[in-house]
Structure formats: C-alpha cells, structure tokens
Amino acid sequence: MKTKLPTIRKPEYLAIIVAIWLTALACEETNSNSPSSSETDTSSDSASADVTTWVGTGPYGIVSFVGESYFLGILNSLNDGPYTQKNAVEADGMHSIHYHNGKIYQPPHYLMGGTSVRVFTINANNTLTLENSIPVAAGSGPGPIHFVSATKAYMPLVVSGLIQEFNPTTLAITDEIDLRSYAVGSTPTAGDDNSPEPTTIISHNNKLYVALTQTLNDMQMGRDVVQVAVIDMVTNDVETIIEDTSRGFTMPSNMAGESGTMFIDENGDLYVHCTGSWGWVAGQKAGYLRIDTTTNTFDTTWEIDLSKFPLNVAGGKIDYINRAVYAGNGIVYGAAHVPGAESNPVDWVHDRIMSYVKVDVWNKTIELLPLPATSMYGAALTMDGDYLVVAEYNDSGTGLYVYNTVTETVVGSPAISTEGSVMLIRKLE
Amino acid sequence: MKTTNKPSYYEILLRTITLSVTLVCQTVHAQDEPGNTAADSVHDQLSESQDGDAYTEGDTDATPSRDSVVHDVKNDVKGKDNEDVSATSQNSSDITHEKEPSDLLKVNENVSGVDREKIQESPSTMTSVSGNESDSESAISKDVDLGTVTVMGTSESQEVKESGFPVTIIDPEKFAGRAMSVTDLLERIPGVKIKRSGGVGSAAHISIRGLEGKRVQIYIDGSPLNAPDGTLGIDDIPLHVIERIEVYKGVVPAKLGGDGLGGAVNIVIVDLPPRYADFSYSFQSYNVHKPMALAKTYFEKPGIEWGLFFSGQYADNDYEMPMPDGGTHTRDHNRFRNLMLATAAHLKKTYFDDLELELVYIANDQQIQGLPGYTGTTADIPARNVQHAKQWTNIWLAALHAEKDQFLFDKLDFSYNFAVPFMYSGLVDKSDTVYDFYGNSSPSPSGEGEIGNGPNDSKDKRFEIRQKLNLNYQLFKPFALNLNNQLQYTDNRPQDDYADEYAGWQITPGNGKLLTSTTGFSGELKLFKEKWMTIAALKHYYFKSRGYETVLYPSANDSFLSDNEEVNTNNGLGWNIATRYKITPWFMLKGSYERGQRMPTTDEVFGDGFTIKTSPLLEPEKSDNFIAGFYIDKAFGEGPRAIRVTLESDAFLMYIDDMIRLGGTLTKNYANIDKAKIIGVDGELKLELTKYFYTYFNWTIQDVRNDLDNLPGTTQKNYLKGKRIPNIPPYFFNWGAEVTLYDIMWDWAKPCELSIFYDGSHVSEFFFEYEVSEFQKYRVDARVLHDAGVQLSMKDKRYSVSFSVDNIADTRHYDLYNQPLAGRIFKLALRGTFR
Known part of the structure; x- marks a missing residue:
C-alpha cells in the first residue's frame, strides 16, 4: 500500500471538481433516472456509461477468497467485465498487499507458516510473475510494508516484535529495530508477552510512526492502552512512545495497514483508528484519536467514539472500522462493523454486518454511504481518483461497486461481478 | 445369520476327522498340564465349538467356535464352487493349516507325531459326529491315518x-x-x-x-x-x-x-485359542520400535479364559524434510510414544455363550513438530521450529461383552457390548523461548508458548458410556430380522486454567454433553437356493447435545460463554438396501443404495467457546449413495497348482447434501452449506497362479466435485459448481506380487514358507485449492512408490522374521500439501507364537 498522501494543488482540485460536475450534469441530461445522494443506482446502463467516463479505472491488485484459500490477481479495469481468477496466483493469506515501483509485495499470513514476502512483477497481460522474495523467519508475522524510497522500506514483524529495514530494490535487509522491550503486560493478572505487535507504519518529518497494537497473546484483544512509537528514520532509534491509557480506546490500526487506519492529514496531525478489541471487551472503545506531531502527544480533548454516532443501521450504531482509506481533507471512507446486524447464533451466510461509511475527522461527522450492506467476506475498498471502489458479498452475490464521492452516487449494482470474495483491493499507484 | 442344512455323508466324515484331529492336538498340548486330562481338554474344546454339546449327527445348528483347532468351518461345508465336499485321503499323513488371500479356507490337519496312547487312555466322554458313542470310543482308541484332508468352507469374511x-x-x-x-x-x-x-x-x-x-x-x-x-x-x-x-x-x-x-x-x-502366546518386535528406520506380547490361558474348573496384552510404540520420526530455501532439516521434535495394556477374562461356564470382561489402558505422548513452509492451515501446524510443546492422552476403558445364541427364545441370537471409556488428554505448551530452523532462539512473542496464541497446559476430560445391543431372529429359513441399537453418551469437560489465567479470559471451551442413539432394523432374505440375497435396513438417528450458549459481546464476565445451557436435538431417518445375485457360484452381481446421515459433532454444535460460536440449528449431513458392481471368484483346478482369479469392480454415484463447513471471519461457526457429487469406479484383479505366486492390481477413479448451485446466501450462481473439490486425488492405483516357496529351509523349521513380496502404488497429482487459475502451483505432485521385502515363516507360521523396505526409491512424497512424509524406510520384524 502506498502511504504517501497525494498532494493536490488547489487550482487542480477545482478543475477536477468542475470537470466532474460537468460530467454529472451531462449524465443527468442523458439519464433521467440518475439517483440522488441517498439512493442506490441499480441501472446497469447508467453503470456502464459512468464507468467509461470516470477518471481512474485501475489497475487494481485484488486478494480474493475462493473456497478456503486466497488468490492474488490483477484487475486492469472495471471495463474489462467480470473479474475471474484465471490469471491469479495463490496468495499466502490476505492481510496486506503493497505496490511500489511497478511491483507487488505480498506478505504471508502470519499464522499459516509462510516464510517469505513475495515480490511479483505485473506482466502486460495482467498476469503476475514471482520475481523474488524476502525471507522471514517462520512465525514472525510480517505486517504491512511502508515504502520510503526506492532504496528504503520498513516491514514490521508483528509476532516477533521487530521492524526490518530493507532495500526494496535489492531486497537486502539493512537494519533491524527491536521493539520487544516495549511489550506491555496486560492488566491485571496475565503475564507479559514479548511483542508490542507493531503494525501500520507511516513516515512524517523523517520520523516513523508505528502503531503498537499490544494485543493479548496475539488473540486480537487489546490491552487498555493505545500506543504509537516514534522512531528516528536516520538512526532507527525509538525516540518516544506516544500513549493514551485514560479513555478506554485500544488496538491502534490493523494488520492491513490501510491509509484510513492511520494517516497524517494536510495539517500535520496524525489520526489513528482504534479497533476496540472488535467489541469483545466490555468497556473498550473503538474510534479515532489524534496526535499532535509537533509535540508527539495525544490530543486528549479530541476523539471520535464510533458508537456515539447514530446511523440508520440495525441497532442504530457502528463500532469499529475494518478497512479504511484516507481520501484527503479529513475524509475517511471505511467498511464499518454493525454489531446490531450480527445474529446470535451467528449466521455468517446471511448476516450483512458491514456497512460503508464516510468519516469526516475534521468536522467529526459520520455518514452512511448509499451502498448495500455486506458480509465481511467482501468488505474491502480502495480510492481511484474521486471514486471509491468497494467489494461486496450481499444477497446479489459477490462483486465490485463504484461510488462517486463527488456526486455521492453509486455506479452499478454491482459494477462488475467477481469470482471469489474480494478481501483486499488496492489501486496500484 | 445362521443356515441350517442337514449334513451330507461327506460332512459327517469330515466331522469325524475333525474330532479325531482335535483329540490328537489337544493331547499333545495338554500333556504337561496337571489335573487337566486330554479328554477334558478335548471335551471342553468341543463344548466350545457347538453350543456346549459335542458334534452329533443332525445337529445342524451348530457353529464351530473359532477357538477350535479347525478354524471357521461351517456346518454346511461347501467346496469352492459350492459343491459338496469329499474328504480325500492320501498315504501321507501331513495335513497343515492354511489360509489364503481369497478368504476361502483350506484346512489340513497335521497328525504326524501324535501320541496315540494318550488318546487311548482318555475317557471317551464325547460323542462322535456320527452320534454313536460306541463309534466314538472306537474312533478315539484307533489309530487314524488321515492322509491329506482338504476342507473348504465359507468363512465369516466370505x-x-x-x-x-x-x-x-x-x-x-x-x-x-x-x-x-x-x-x-x-x-x-x-x-x-x-x-x-x-x-x-x-x-x-x-x-x-x-x-x-x-x-x-x-x-x-x-x-x-x-x-x-x-x-x-x-x-x-x-x-x-x-x-x-x-x-x-x-x-x-x-x-x-x-x-x-x-x-x-x-x-x-480375533478370537484366539484358549491357550496362546504371541510375542513380536519390529524395528524400522527413524528409530521406530514396536514390541508386542500377548498371553492367554484357560482355567478349566471355573471355565475362565484369561489373557494379558501389552503393546508399545516408540518413534523418533527424525527424517529429513525439505526447507523453502532448498535445503533440508531433520525433524527433531516428533517423538511418539504409545503404550497399551489390557486384560480380559472370558467366562465360559455361564448362561451366555461368551461373557467377557475387559480392562484396557492406553497412553500416548507425542511431541509436536513444526513445519517451515506454507501449509494453508492456521494453528494446526505451527509455523516455527517447535522444541517443547507436546500433547498427551490417557485412556482407561472397562468393557463387557455378552453373547448368547437362542437367547430366551429359539432362533433368537443376542449380543451386547457395554463400555465405559474415560479419556484424559492435554496440550502442554509453556516454553518461554521460540526457535527457528537455523539454530537461533528468541523469547516467545506471547511470553510463553511456541504454537498458537499463548501458552497451554490443558487437562481435558472426556467420559463416555457406550452400549450396543444386537438381536438377530431367524424368522423362517430364508428370512432373518436384525435389530441393532447403539447408544453413546459423552460428557466433555475441557479445562485449561493455565491458558485462561494467562489470557485473563476464559478461552477454554465450555463443558458439553452429547447423547446419540442409532437404531437399525434390517431384514435379510435369501431365495432361489440362496442365489439371491437382499438385506434392507431402516435406521433412526437421534442426537442430543447440551452445552452453553455463547455471547457475541461479553459484558462483565470475561467470557464468551453464557450461563445459559443450550440444547440441540436432531432426529433423522436413513435407510439402505443391498442385494446380490449369484448368476453362477463364482459370478455375482450386486447393487446397493444408502440414504445416510452424519450427525454433527459436539464441537461443531458448540464451537470452542471463543471465536467459534455455537451452531444450534445445525442439521445432519445427508447422502444418497448408489453402487453397482460385480464379483468374480473362480478357481481352475485343485490343489497346489490351482489357479484362482478374483475380479471385482464397483461403479458409484453419491450426492452429499447439507455438508457442514466452518465459516465466518472474526466470528465463526459451522453451517450446512455445501454440496458434493461423487462419481467413480474402482475395482481389483487378483491372480493366484498356483500356491506359489500371487499378484494383484487395483484401481480407483473418483470424480469429486462441488455441486452447490448458488453462492451461500445469495442469488449468484456458484462459480465453484462443477469444480473438483481440493485435496482429493482423482485416481490412484495399487499393484503387487508375491512369490512363496515352501519348505526350502532347514528341517527343524518346517513347515516353512519363504515369501518375497513387492507392492507399488501410483497416486495422481491433486490441487491444494480449487482449480481456478492457470497459474496455480500449490499442489501435491503425482508419485509412484515401491515397497519390497521378504518374510520367512517357520514351523507352521509359529515363528517368522521379515525384512522390508518401503519407498525403495526414497521418493519425496506428501499426502497433504507441504507436510512431508518419510523417505525410504527399512523394517525388520520378528514374531513367535505358542499354542
């Protein structure tokens, strides 16, 4: 995943907005059924017309779940029709995929025994060729990679509690940062573990900001703390641990390392999403906290507790956001978990427990997007210009939908169908 | 099912011979037992073999006990081609036991060296098969030169x-x-x-x-x-x-x-002779040792047969496995130890034909071996070089078995099994250090534990009561009814205080109870001189499972288990029919159908109490199975130069519905969502070319495909429908040959057999996942394996030694993706029996 945020100069920004507005006007003139912002467009004719005129059309890297395994493939364009696996390769899990300098880097699932981060080149016919690999210790748990330049990148080893610096061109390991001493013992009685579970890494002002998930025994339940490590990128020394223990939030960012789970906005503020132990620990919260990167401290006056925002979903609220992308200007689009939509006993076949939302961290608002609810087999998303491309597993089946973030309309239902449940999708840029 | 036919003249002659041989052999073995005359031994032997009475003419309901010297000889003795048997007599008095792979029985009794004086001294307390006491006395007191007698019968296997x-x-x-x-x-x-x-x-x-x-x-x-x-x-x-x-x-x-x-x-x-001992020891590559000892004796006065059994296994399993970097690594934490002790007493002098009490103890201890490569499974195969974690099991079992022919009523046969096993098992994983495959170590990321998400020191208890009742009633000659009920109660109590305390949560599954009852009622009909036989059955399945509800979002009790008990009950009906018709005595057509059901298991219904939630609405899996085939078993010629051909093949078609699969992401449970269709054909050709050479070839072609119409919970067509289900080879073959040479060794070892054998197999490649891409690489490659060896049996198979090599070519092979198996394996086995 590319974590460097696109910077758009204002004149260009305005031009794009005008162009899209004009396009939308044209579409309205030609299609009297153009939906409002609160409706879902189910017209396939209008879907085709919209898709062919939008600014970005891929390519995308996709990790799909087929049967009981994962496959990694390339979708060149949504205009290419239904997505199939015929050109895909086996993916050792689905936690993250990254694109850098024309190559895809794919770490293995941290529990399935993979011992290398695979590096693929993309061929002209959208097939993948395994070019190389970065060896990792079995069971070390490679996490989301952060690329700094053509010669410098960082990869957290979530289970081992280390961060490896490597050269993405030569794949040589150039340094290792040991974070094991920062592992926190849980409260009140469980013993210490030896990894703070570093996950998402972003860089700003020659510093690395590393989310320390601090889970209990890798069991995906967080301790009562939110921590972000600050590391000097020149010396690779830990400068400080930014910590919040007072407000009940826990588990910063996640293994996919997506931009919407930890990002630095245009004002230089760092926002981090906390998963809140997936709702499993009573009293723990999920939502966003903010760090002032000039002081490297949490802004204790600012928070977004996701459960406090009423929404028109089952149960009236969401809790954590599983996948998220930062669209700029304080806007995050994400797939949010709706606890009220979850049956007990569990009915993973029919429950549609994820809904797509728009979070405005600058204005502290949350809106529900006019997209169908989906099961977690297909709650994935990526930004492509002003379009949000989302995956779905709903009553109609599996597919990709496109949401125009400017006109706030949905293109197609789905825009294309997919073979397999799309668990990760990345615009390759 | 018993048959009742009046014995022919030849059968009577055969029984006379049998009785005489029995008398002789028992005398030889009983002569050193004080207070136990040969006659008593023989009498008891015969008593066992025939409902407490000696053989008499017209006693057509008798079924010889397998404990008798003559094994598996039925009353209605028929030849290989269903003709009446005539006992042949030759000048040679060598008669030996044999049992051939075709399962038809050749029995020849060795009467050389018999102490005939002992026989003459024995009181004649039994009756000969002719039913004439004076005849029996003369039969016992006279020398009997039996020559070579060939007895052909229908074994239980047949x-x-x-x-x-x-x-x-x-x-x-x-x-x-x-x-x-x-x-x-x-x-x-x-x-x-x-x-x-x-x-x-x-x-x-x-x-x-x-x-x-x-x-x-x-x-x-x-x-x-x-x-x-x-x-x-x-x-x-x-x-x-x-x-x-x-x-x-x-x-x-x-x-x-x-x-x-x-x-x-x-x-x-097996039902062994009342006095018997068997000792064996085998050793094979990778430091595998398997000793075994068995001894039983018979106390006449109380009529108690008592036996002791011991077996053990020790294996280091230190074979080399491939590494992702192209090198190899010797497995160094895969030791397996197993111990089995048992004692059993058969009470022969009770109302029941057989009343057995048995006590068994089994202990297993296994180190857990980590694997370095991608295995596609989570948690089951630890992705690091495990050095300390292990699992263990202890089982205590008490069992009772009773059977009685003519139980309460004439023609009603009864058998009953009752067992109470208690299982105690655990996983120990508390190491604070983890290791890689290159000699490096580091602190455990979890603090403690090498596999999974934290430490374990579980002590799971499982208590069961199992009972099985079988009643068989011969309504009239060609028609019999059978009623069978199997009841099982399980009380499962997992416990891992160590893991719970470490996690600060209860992560151990809750207690669960399970009651299953399967009742089958079947009828068997034989018509047209038993050429046509049909068995039809109706089965009722009952399943009741009790456990604890799970909550999705715990409040304050730090557990996903609620205090509310949950009960899941399932009922189901199944049925089957199997029929066969003998076009000729050696050529049979057969067909069968079953509507089967598989009840969900307790862990499928109640999950693990943590991430796998309960599935109280789970229903049984169902199947409709259709099978048709033929069976040919034809012998050409007689005696040692006979040629026998056995050819059989089945075509099968099976539809599986409501298959249970685990699904969900963070929160999982089991659901009935899959369907499969299986079509295939398999069969085997066996050739016995004289008694010296045997060869076989068998084949299996199976097409197992996903048959689900729509993606679960959607209206979209299932893109996997029609695709092969992964991890199932579409075809495989086995073949082999064996040469047996007789009496080529030293005189003291005779009768002896030297067998030289070879077996081969071929398994096709199969994919680890559904075949959806042209670029898939994760597969298990096709493989051909060759095994060979030699076995020497001496003194009528009382002693044997064998040496064999499995996987002669040291082929790297797998049954499961990236879980390597051992290469070439050398094996040596020694055995001695005493009767």
Missing part, C-alpha cells in the same frame, strides 16, 4: 463379502509377521486413501471414495472408535489381534450402528 454390500475384506494374518500397521493395509485397497501428516503416531485421515474425516466411521467389533476430529486411532491396534478388516464403501450394514455417510471401517478382533 459371508460378509457375499452379502451385497460394497465391502472389501482384508485378512491381516498374512501380514502379521511384517512391520505393518492397519493404515498400511488400508492404503492398498481400492477406493481408500490415507492422508498422513507425518511419521508414526501422526494424525491420519481416511478417505473412502472421496468421503473423509468425520464422514467415515471407524469401528472396533462394531463399536465406534473415532476421535472427535475424525482422525484414526486404529494404528494403536497391532495386526496380530485382528481377525479381519471390513471396509464399507458407500453402504454400511445396520448392524454396525452409528451414523455416517456410507464410509466405514470395522476392525474385527
């Missing part, structure tokens, strides 16, 4: 084979002197594939015509054995104590009870 069920029978006796296990034998039969994950003691799943895991039931003498996760435990049973192995492939007789989708393995334990 009866099962000819019942119309799609079944393969394995007779392990021939292999008992070799270093082989039950799964080694199963792997060689058509339609069966064993999927091992490692060396000796490792988990092994059996696949029968594409049905595998929990869909295949394992029985010991008709009582279920399965481990809850479907893995086998039958390699704990040495071949020496096995009479035969029945493998049912699509349709299972109601008498076995239990649920399942038509695949079943029934291991029938």
